Amino acid sequence: MVDRRGAGDEVVTTAAAKRSADAAESAADVRERARAIPEAAVARLAVYLRVLSGMAEQGVTTISSEELAGAAGVNSAKLRKDLSYVGSYGTRGVGYDVEVLVSHIERILGLTRKHSVAVVGIGNLGHALANYGGFPSRGFPVAALFDIDPDLTGVPVGGIPVNHIDDITSVCAEREVSIGVIATPPQAAQAVCDRLVSAGVQCILNFAPVVLQVPDYVEVRKVDLAVEMQILSFHVARRADEAAGDVVNGVGVDGVVIRP
Amino acid sequence: MVDRRGAGDEVVTTAAAKRSADAAESAADVRERARAIPEAAVARLAVYLRVLSGMAEQGVTTISSEELAGAAGVNSAKLRKDLSYVGSYGTRGVGYDVEVLVSHIERILGLTRKHSVAVVGIGNLGHALANYGGFPSRGFPVAALFDIDPDLTGVPVGGIPVNHIDDITSVCAEREVSIGVIATPPQAAQAVCDRLVSAGVQCILNFAPVVLQVPDYVEVRKVDLAVEMQILSFHVARRADEAAGDVVNGVGVDGVVIRP
């Protein structure tokens, strides 16, 4: 927690930096700024945040855009532009203060609040999610589990007893669930989604391989293994096609026969 | 290939359509076309494919761009453009033949070949992946499992015995693994990735929350739960901020003061 600006009352830590930022910028500015951040940039900010957290743990106090970009797998111009959406918190000629940057990204990502999570569908994946340690430690406590199987009701998984799916509305309201995770078979996903929405959940992470139909005000993110595999498959095929094409001309692009 | 269409001789349709397509178009054309498909469109093609498969199972033989777009959650113009990357296989005034479209998308996505998958890291997630039925049925047989824990070696998971990670090179080569799935703790991910790459695996699906460094010729896709959750968190926060903005003007959107 060493502060690089040695000049004066430097007990300025994360919280203090945050407060001064809030003071310098009106709430409306922050709002306007957040609204304007491209979705792709938000995803990268989350990655930067993890890298920065790792840096902080290793005692790094300052980092340049070049270094951070390298660690995050992007180019430095993009990184600086992404950070500029958050605000101007770097020091020219020096770089960024790791702690300060962490706190500002957390603020923009809304990580200063707790977001209670409900997992629906306690099969293989649901178990894995309920036991996944990464959630609570990052501000996403798993507050409820649901399944349609009555035999599972009451059984604790990852320390939390499973509720029957029929209780979803009351339990979600009571525990202030803001994010619902759907890990059910595809046939059940839309119905579960509808129930979550009517329970007031406005953000859904969907692992079921279906396209959910939701009202406009509900945000859905999809994690689809089959799609990911098929994208990889596409690249395998394209690569093989290119190799075949190049081989027709005798040798590979770089003069070497690829996978002979 | 496993035939998921239950209707008897339907594999013939697929194969025949493919053959005629290959005849109508030179291999170079197909290659050129595949090279030009935007990544975003590839992801959507995989979604269309699933929707179409479902339609086929329900006995639907023909579908219009409007219907398919609705089911896939995109607008019809985008859908038609995406399909135009694959080729012109619709009938004006009618729509698309479901079977034909399925076979052409499968061809473009490279699903006419088998892609053997290796899963590394047999923890909660690894178990879920090994037992996930969606892979084999869609042409992605899980051919190998690896873990660093010697106690797991030889134990069958999802019908496949776990190998020790030290055997990764030989086993991957022997079983012609083309896609590696990393489900290890983050600390181990880069080392595992390096081993997969040196074993000749060129496509990697990474569930570990780290940015993998790989040679240019290796394709990596990342599934990052923390990032997904944080993106949702951002939207929760943005929404709350917007509501708060309304509060500045008096009361919240629904007449309730948020965070008083």
Add this chain to the structure above:
DNA sequence: TCAACTTTGTGCATCCGTTCACAAGCGGTA
């Protein structure tokens, strides 16, 4: 055969995100 109707395929304009390039700003040094 022809006209009316439906739906595809695509050129074009637009928008959004990425990249480039450099001025502005800061710390260090003499």
Add this chain to the structure above:
DNA sequence: TACCGCTTGTGAACGGATGCACAAAGTTGA
């Protein structure tokens, strides 16, 4: 203090994806 070198922050150019709008092409029915 004045200068030098380094790094940020951002205006502007660029490129790629999206959405519109319509001609082309096929079907249906008389």
